[in-house]
Amino acid sequence: MGRAPCCDKDGLKKGPWTPEEDLILVNFIQLHGPGNWRTLPKNAGLQRCGKSCRLRWTNYLRPDIKRGRFSFEEEETIIQLHSILGNKWSAIAARLPGRTDNEIKNYWNTHIRKRLLRMGIDPVTHAPRLDLLDLSSILNSSLCNQSILHMSSLLGTQALMNPELLKLATTILSLKQEIQVPFPKDLQDNQLFNPALQNQVQPLQPNQYQAPLQEGFSSEMINQLMQANVEGFYRKEVALGDSQDNSTPTSLRENLAGQPKDTYCSSNPTVADIQENSNFQPPFNSNQNFNFESVVSTPTSSPTPLNSSSSTFINSSTEDERESYCSNLFKFEIPESFDIDGLLM
DNA sequence: AAACGCCGCAACCGCCGAGGT
């Protein structure tokens, strides 16, 4: 069945809207309402197709549109909703008053997505991905300092209690001493020139996350480094005064991490759907039993209210701070006030 | 100052589902 074009393209203008066209469209809609978009441009005297008019109105001219930079709360909401809804921009926009799906989509693609990639987090699944991780930026921050104590600040003291991770840390440190690599220089650059290091830290390829790793780096160790990366960011915020119980690795990220995109993006996912379709395997604590509802329902005594950390950075706006803040979103818990049932309907 | 490349965003395109005939 052939589909008729939305309008006769002949003689219709395309491209950016002029202020005059905007004025005509706004005046017409204020007087008559949008009505039928197909006939609107003709009635209003615009040389545009109805689709173009609708888009211009909904994305730009609507009086209730909020413009300007996204706040941290908005960004937080976007990330949380995206972890549940996937690329359902209109559904996400419905929960962000004054923001359009187009604006949110653009913001995701140009800002949030890139930031997550830098942090080694898959922007589709919201799961840590070793092949996305910028190891150099993580290691540089620690290895430019000689002391193992700095490694502990990177990995967290809890992580260093783990012999495997301690082994990894000392391996890296000893490597550094052996080969005298100038670590403030980009590690990835060094990999290109130093065979010894190349042998230890291979450039990571897609799908290598669960593949057998090079000698000296068991997959478990790498997993722990990944965990340490995410939690390392998180700990920075703790240091800034946000009290939180780190011993509870409950996070929606972990529950949704392994979901296939089809499930992820189903138009009407229910809690049961997500539970049923989730083939998630916890990447870090394989013995832990995961239950979606247990994650969704947060006890009133939860030490991590959804917005508890917002005030920490509320008045700052650097990318680094957002990145640090952002990483904490992957340990979020859903507060009681968050209507997840309503969200999933 | 000019050339170039990158980035962000507005707008377009193609597809889909709902609803009417």
Add this chain to the structure above:
DNA sequence: AACCTCGGCGGTTGCGGCGTT
């Protein structure tokens, strides 16, 4: 059931602004 229209959605494109060389 088949066909058609319409609104809506998500992916993609292309232009303009800005920074760098």
